Amino acid sequence: GESVGLHLPTLSVQEGDNSIINCAYSNSASDYFIWYKQESGKGPQFIIDIRSNMDKRQGQRVTVLLNKTVKHLSLQIAATQPGDSAVYFCAEKPYGGNTGKLIFGQGTTLQVKP
Amino acid sequence: GAGVSQSPSNKVTEKGKDVELRCDPISGHTALYWYRQRLGQGLEFLIYFQGNSAPDKSGLPSDRFSAERTGGSVSTLTIQRTQQEDSAVYLCASSWDRGNQPQHFGDGTRLSIL
Numbered sequence: 335g336e337s338v339g340l341h342l343p344t345l346s347v348q349e350g351d352n353s354i355i356n357c358a359y360s361n362s363a364s365d366y367f368i369w370y371k372q373e374s375g376k377g378p379q380f381i382i383d384i385r386s387n388m389d390k391r392q393g394q395r396v397t398v399l400l401n402k403t404v405k406h407l408s409l410q411i412a413a414t415q416p417g418d419s420a421v422y423f424c425a426e427k428p429y430g431g432n433t434g435k436l437i438f439g440q441g442t443t444l445q446v447k448p
Numbered sequence: 449g450a451g452v453s454q455s456p457s458n459k460v461t462e463k464g465k466d467v468e469l470r471c472d473p474i475s476g477h478t479a480l481y482w483y484r485q486r487l488g489q490g491l492e493f494l495i496y497f498q499g500n501s502a503p504d505k506s507g508l509p510s511d512r513f514s515a516e517r518t519g520g521s522v523s524t525l526t527i528q529r530t531q532q533e534d535s536a537v538y539l540c541a542s543s544w545d546r547g548n549q550p551q552h553f554g555d556g557t558r559l560s561i562l
Contacts, residue, residue: 366548377452377539377553378491385548423490427548433504434479434546438490 346445353414355442357407357424364426368436369398369409371420378423381409386429411444419446450474452554454540460560461530469525469557473542480523481541481551482515483507491539497523498546527559535561 347353359367365386370378384391384398384407391398397410407424421443425436453472461467473480478499483491493507497517508514512530517523527534537558541551 368550370553375555377541377555380550380552383548383550425491431504432498432546433496433506434543434551435481435493435496435504435507436491436551437493438483440490 343440344443344445346447347414349414349416349446349448351414353409353411353418353444355409355411355422355424355444357409357439359405359407359424359426359439361426361428361437362402362405363429364437365429366427367398367400367407368425368427369396369407370423370425371418372423372441373420381422414444414446416446416448419444452540452542452552454538454554454557456557457555458558458560460562462562463530463532465530466526466528467530467559469527469538469559471523471525471540471542471554473521473523473540474552475521477542477544477552478520479543479546479551480517481543482523482525483539483541485537485539485556487536494525494538496546530559530561532561535559 368383369381372378382393395412399408421441423441425438455470480497482494485491496504499520512528515525537556539556541553543551
């Protein structure tokens, strides 16, 4: 069935280091992917997205990489800061159908050590 | 308002009671989504609205769950005869349309069934 999963439930990094959060997806028909950051007690906050016709997209301190061959998505955060500590979710949007629903992974907790 | 607004932020009710959750999307957004998030888990899609119609209700877990949207704006999610397994955070999101663009989330309603 459809699923989006993350490889590691918790990632601990030193402040200033780069972080890489990975995600595997199973629906090869998905045409849009998105990363969200969720802090405790808050709703998911949009970080960056990428369409399936791209393999890399950069934002401010963040980069998303898409490898459609192995159905893998990653989020890279440069110079990780304490404020980056949160749960990160990847999500995919299956192509087609009269819907815009997103399918979410289970989330990776990022802990930034000072 | 600037973002998606949900009310109430917290709701505690007894098993068997009905509850109504409200979502006020970003002005101008025609697409509206409801998701459910159980503790420590990812988001589960419930229903998608385009304008006032709901072309995708595939995520509603039972006929106790219903939702409506009026005037292409505010939406309410109603849960009848609540059960303890309904305890979760209910999140609403909106976007310009169902295409490849980010959904913006509110902070959710934390529902606790006693």
